[in-house]
Amino acid sequence: MDAERRETSLVMGVGILLALVAVVFFSMTMAWRQMAQRQARWRELRAQVAQAQHRAGQAPAQPARERLAARAQAAVRLFVTPDQVPTVRDRLSALATEVGATLAWLPATTPAAPSAAVPGFEACYQVQSLVGTVEAPYRELAEFLARVAALEQPAVGVRSGTVTPSPAGGRGGLLSARPRLRARVVLETYLWIPGALPKGPAPAVPPGLEPASGHRAALGEGGPAAAWGRDPFDPRYAPTPGVEGVTLNGILWDPAHPTCLLNGAVSAIGSVVNGYTVIAITPEVVVLRGESREAVLAVSP
Amino acid sequence: MTSSPRRQWGVAACGILLLIYAVLRVQVALYDRRIRDGEAELARLRPAVLEAVQATEQDAVVNAQEQFAGALEASEVAWGPVFQRLASALPPTMVVHTMIVDGPHMTLHGVLRYPPAEPQPYLAVVGTALKRQGVFQSVTVAMAPQEADDPSVLRVDVIGELR
Numbered sequence: 090m091d092a093e094r095r096e097t098s099l100v101m102g103v104g105i106l107l108a109l110v111a112v113v114f115f116s117m118t119m120a121w122r123q124m125a126q127r128q129a130r131w132r133e134l135r136a137q138v139a140q141a142q143h144r145a146g147q148a149p150a151q152p153a154r155e156r157l158a159a160r161a162q163a164a165v166r167l168f169v170t171p172d173q174v175p176t177v178r179d180r181l182s183a184l185a186t187e188v189g190a191t192l193a194w195l196p197a198t199t200p201a202a203p204s205a206a207v208p209g210f211e212a213c214y215q216v217q218s219l220v221g222t223v224e225a226p227y228r229e230l231a232e233f234l235a236r237v238a239a240l241e242q243p244a245v246g247v248r249s250g251t252v253t254p255s256p257a258g259g260r261g262g263l264l265s266a267r268p269r270l271r272a273r274v275v276l277e278t279y280l281w282i283p284g285a286l287p288k289g290p291a292p293a294v295p296p297g298l299e300p301a302s303g304h305r306a307a308l309g310e311g312g313p314a315a316a317w318g319r320d321p322f323d324p325r326y327a328p329t330p331g332v333e334g335v336t337l338n339g340i341l342w343d344p345a346h347p348t349c350l351l352n353g354a355v356s357a358i359g360s361v362v363n364g365y366t367v368i369a370i371t372p373e374v375v376v377l378r379g380e381s382r383e384a385v386l387a388v389s390p
Numbered sequence: 391m392t393s394s395p396r397r398q399w400g401v402a403a404c405g406i407l408l409l410i411y412a413v414l415r416v417q418v419a420l421y422d423r424r425i426r427d428g429e430a431e432l433a434r435l436r437p438a439v440l441e442a443v444q445a446t447e448q449d450a451v452v453n454a455q456e457q458f459a460g461a462l463e464a465s466e467v468a469w470g471p472v473f474q475r476l477a478s479a480l481p482p483t484m485v486v487h488t489m490i491v492d493g494p495h496m497t498l499h500g501v502l503r504y505p506p507a508e509p510q511p512y513l514a515v516v517g518t519a520l521k522r523q524g525v526f527q528s529v530t531v532a533m534a535p536q537e538a539d540d541p542s543v544l545r546v547d548v549i550g551e552l553r
Contacts, residue, residue, distance in 0.1 A: 120414035127421030134428035145438035164455035231473030238466040252489040318477035321486040368504040383481040
């Protein structure tokens with residue numbers, strides 16, 4: 090009996106010991122894992138704090154923040170939200186009036202896909218196309234388009250247009266009554282998609298097309314202005330600078346056989362004087378054609 | 391008394407185990423405290439980080455907008471000089487009926503009055519003049535067959551790419 094009890098006690102003792110060992114092993118393992126987890130979390134946190142400290146150190150100082158805000162404010166004025174379109178139309182109409190043109194808008198404002206004019210930024214902006222009809226003489230039309238393209242706040246692009254003589258005319262017998270042209274123009278305003286950035290590295294402006302050499306420079310803000318020629322839509326002949334060695338002394342008008350006096354000699358259509366061929370004679374002018382230029386001579390008053 | 395050394399070993403083992411356990415628990419508590427401190431530091435830095443991130447993003451957007459404005463300006467045709475030079479470069483006998491502009495492409499439909507017997511070389515000279523004047527960077531001057539009923543007029547198309 091004693092041996093049996095001793096054996097039972099021994100088994101129980103061993104069982105209790107094993108249970109104790111298991112509990113101790115489990116507790117130690119848990120404690121070890123907890124410590125390892127916290128250590129990993131701490132390391133991660135330490136890296137995050139270091140990164141945050143570095144990033145926080147990059148926060149701009151007050152003057153830099155103010156400069157950035159001013160730049161942002163200036164940049165945002167380039168763009169137009171749909172509700173600002175009527176204001177832009179009014180501004181462009183006023184611009185047309187200033188240069189002596191009339192501008193009639195088509196009622197619709199068409200949202201359009203980004204144009205190819207600004208490659209690399211396609212994902213950044215949307216276009217609002219404004220379609221209108223401008224009526225003005227040739228030179229005033231050019232002035233209007235140039236002024237529209239030079240607008241900066243907001244930016245307005247001249248994307249397309251069709252220019253024809255205006256049916257209303259304005260063409261008289263005198264050159265001073267300049268014919269009016271009708272231009273159907275498509276102008277663009279731009280809406281920047283909030284927060285949008287061009288994909289990849291910022292697209293560069295093609296060499297030679299930097300803004301400084303663009304339209305503002307070409308508009309005469311630094312260079313001599315070339316002389317305006319005639320209105321190429323006007324079929325009437327406008328006198329051009331004279332031809333060296335050729336003097337028009339008079340026109341002998343006969344609708345059937347017009348002749349003129351060039352360098353004191355009678356010339357008819359087809360006559361050649363100093364390398365220039367007479368190609369047309371009207372009651373007011375004589376048109377000469379050389380190898381590479383034409384000249385319109387008028388009788389001096 | 392033979393069990394005494396064994397018990398001593400047992401007690402020592404238990405003691406060592408308890409000590410290790412205690413050290414581990416202390417380490418856990420220590421890391422907990424460090425983590426709390428780190429999280430507090432992160433929370434303190436968050437506004438400054440947010441400001442720096444927003445400033446960087448805003449700077450990038452403003453830079454992109456400024457580049458866009460520059461590219462837009464560079465892409466705009468200089469309408470004043472183009473009209474001016476076109477007026478100077480086209481010969482008096484050429485009359486334009488329609489001018490079509492589509493981006494940098496311009497097409498002029500018109501007529502040449504009193505065309506020369508060989509119009510091709512003369513039109514080539516006109517095209518060269520348009521290029522030389524700086525109206526177009528490339529230009530093609532095409533002509534329609536001369537009309538039998540009015541040989542004094544030649545229909546001409548000038549197709550060019552604006553500078």
